[in-house]
Amino acid sequence: MSAPNVLQISDAAVRPAGPESPLVLQGFTLSVFAGEIVALVGPSGAGKTTALRAAAGLLTLEEGTVRAPKRLGYLPQHPLTAFDPRWSVLRSVTEPALLAGAIKGDALEKAKRMLESLRLSDMLWERRPAALSGGQLRRAAIARALAADPGLILADEPTAGLDPVATLQLVDLFHQLTESRDPGVLWVTHDLGVAAAVAERVIVLEGGRIVESATMEQLAAQPRSETARSLLESWLPLDVTRARSMLAD
Amino acid sequence: MTAGMKLTDVRVYYSSNEPVLDLPILEPEPGKITVIAGPTGSGKSTLGHAVAGLLPFMGARAVGTIHLGEHALPLDSVRKWRGICGKLVRWIPQEPARAFTATRPLLGQMLEGIEDDLKINEQLVTLLEVAGLPDPPELSRSYPFEFSGGMLQRAALVSAFLPDPMIVVADEPTAHLDPPRSLDLARTVTRLVRQASVTLLWITHDLRMASAVADHVVFLSEGRIEAEGEPGLLLDPSLYEPLSIVYASARLAQPL
Incomplete structure (x- = not known):
C-alpha cells in the first residue's frame, strides 16, 4: 500500500x-x-x-x-468520560486545538465548525455534558476528538x-x-x-x-x-x- | 402467574404539551414476549417506565390507567402503585451489573426485598438452573466482581422473576453485551418466560434481536404505535424509508 x-x-x-x-x-x-x-x-x-x-x-x-x-483523537467508550463535567461542551471541544498550539480565536472557530458539522445546534454549546442526551454527547465527543485535526x-x-x-x-x-x-x-x-x-x-x-x-x-x-x-x-x-x-x- | 395487562388512554408528558407517549390501548399477550421496538426518542423507555409505575419518579406528567389483573392503576397516583411496583411488576435497567454493590454477596442482593423465603427456595433453584448460574450456596459466598457482565445480567433477570411477578420489563437488556453473550441472554429470557409464565416487555432498537425473541411486536414512532403484530412486520417494506430504523438495520445486517 x-x-x-x-x-x-x-x-x-x-x-x-x-x-x-x-x-x-x-x-x-x-x-x-x-x-x-x-x-x-x-x-x-x-x-x-x-x-x-x-x-x-x-x-x-x-x-x-x-x-x-502526536495528534490523535481518542473516543472513549463512555462519551461522558471525554468531558470535564464542570466545563461547557464548547470549552471542552475547544481545548484540544489549544493544546495543539492554536490561538484562542482559531480554536474556538474550529470547535464551532466541528460542532455544527456534527449537527449539534448552538443551543447546546453552553450546556454542561450531563445535560446532553446520549446521542448528542457521542457526537460532541467526536467533535472533540476531531478538533485538532488528528x-x-x-x-x-x-x-x-x-x-x-x-x-x-x-x-x-x-x-x-x-x-x-x-x-x-x-x-x-x-x-x-x-x-x-x-x-x-x-x-x-x-x-x-x-x-x-x-x-x-x-x-x-x-x-x-x-x-x-x-x-x-x-x-x-x-x-x-x-x-x-x-x-x- | 399469568394474568392480563392492559393500558388504556395512556398519555405521558415531560416539559411540553406534546405527549411523548400516546397510547389509546395496548394489551400485551399474557405469558409471551412483546417487543417494544422503535428508534431513539420514540417513547419506548417511557412506556417501560409507565408499566413499571416509575413515571412519577422521572418528573413526568401522565394520565391513563394500567390494568393489572384485578387492579386498576392510574398513572398519576403514587399511592395506588404501592405493593405493585417491585412485586407484580419488575423492571430491569439497561446495565443491571451496575445495580449490584461490590461489597455484599450476590445472592443476598438478588433476594433483597423478597419476604416469602420458603416459596423462594425451590423456584430459585429452578430459575438459577435455567439461567445457567451457580447454585444458591455458591452465590451466597460469591461477590458481584467475581462474575462477568453477562452473568450479572442473568442474575438480575433471575431476581426479576422472583417471587411471582405478572410483568417483567427489560429495557435493552443486551445493549452492553457482545454477540455470544447477547444470544445467551436471549435464550435465558425465553426459557425463563416459558418456565414462569410471565408477560415480558422487551424494549429494544435492535431489530435483529427483536426478530429472534418476539412473540409479538409493537413498533413505536414519535410516541405512537405505528405498527403492531407478528415479528415479521419489522421487515415490512412500508416501514422501509430512508433514515428509518428498518432501513438502517438492513444496511447494518450484511455479514451473514
Whole structure:
C-alpha cells in the first residue's frame, strides 16, 4: 500500500494492571494506514480497549514499540468520560486545538465548525455534558476528538447504545471524514454488522493476541479462527425464521 | 402467574404539551414476549417506565390507567402503585451489573426485598438452573466482581422473576453485551418466560434481536404505535424509508 502508515504497533506486550498482573496483549502487531478504517473485533475481555490504550500511549509497554502521530483523537467508550463535567461542551471541544498550539480565536472557530458539522445546534454549546442526551454527547465527543485535526482516531465502541439510524450516520460520517481528510481510524466493536459497514479490514482479537486479519467478505465466507467463527455464529441475522432457529439451538 | 395487562388512554408528558407517549390501548399477550421496538426518542423507555409505575419518579406528567389483573392503576397516583411496583411488576435497567454493590454477596442482593423465603427456595433453584448460574450456596459466598457482565445480567433477570411477578420489563437488556453473550441472554429470557409464565416487555432498537425473541411486536414512532403484530412486520417494506430504523438495520445486517 502506498499510503503512509499512521499507526504501527510492533510485537507489543502489556500488563495494564502492573508488573505482577497477567499479560493482556502479547505479540501484538498492527498497522493502520492514512485514510484507512480498521475494525478491531473480539469478545468482551479480548483486550480490545487495552490495544487502543496502548496505541494512544496511555500504557507502558513491557515489550515492543508503538509509533503513532502526536495528534490523535481518542473516543472513549463512555462519551461522558471525554468531558470535564464542570466545563461547557464548547470549552471542552475547544481545548484540544489549544493544546495543539492554536490561538484562542482559531480554536474556538474550529470547535464551532466541528460542532455544527456534527449537527449539534448552538443551543447546546453552553450546556454542561450531563445535560446532553446520549446521542448528542457521542457526537460532541467526536467533535472533540476531531478538533485538532488528528492523524489517527482511536474509537472504542463508538456505536454502543446508539440506535441503528444513529449508528449508520456515524459510519457515514467516518467515511466522509477519511475521504475528505486523511486520518487513519482504529475502530473497536463487537458488532460484526458495524465492522462490515465501516471498515475495509477486520482484525480479530482473542486473549490479547491477533488471531485473524481479513476483509469482512473473507471473514464471513471462510473464518479461519475459532473466535471469528463464534462471533459469526452468534451474530443474529435480520430474518425472523433464521434468528428464531438460532435462539432455539 | 399469568394474568392480563392492559393500558388504556395512556398519555405521558415531560416539559411540553406534546405527549411523548400516546397510547389509546395496548394489551400485551399474557405469558409471551412483546417487543417494544422503535428508534431513539420514540417513547419506548417511557412506556417501560409507565408499566413499571416509575413515571412519577422521572418528573413526568401522565394520565391513563394500567390494568393489572384485578387492579386498576392510574398513572398519576403514587399511592395506588404501592405493593405493585417491585412485586407484580419488575423492571430491569439497561446495565443491571451496575445495580449490584461490590461489597455484599450476590445472592443476598438478588433476594433483597423478597419476604416469602420458603416459596423462594425451590423456584430459585429452578430459575438459577435455567439461567445457567451457580447454585444458591455458591452465590451466597460469591461477590458481584467475581462474575462477568453477562452473568450479572442473568442474575438480575433471575431476581426479576422472583417471587411471582405478572410483568417483567427489560429495557435493552443486551445493549452492553457482545454477540455470544447477547444470544445467551436471549435464550435465558425465553426459557425463563416459558418456565414462569410471565408477560415480558422487551424494549429494544435492535431489530435483529427483536426478530429472534418476539412473540409479538409493537413498533413505536414519535410516541405512537405505528405498527403492531407478528415479528415479521419489522421487515415490512412500508416501514422501509430512508433514515428509518428498518432501513438502517438492513444496511447494518450484511455479514451473514
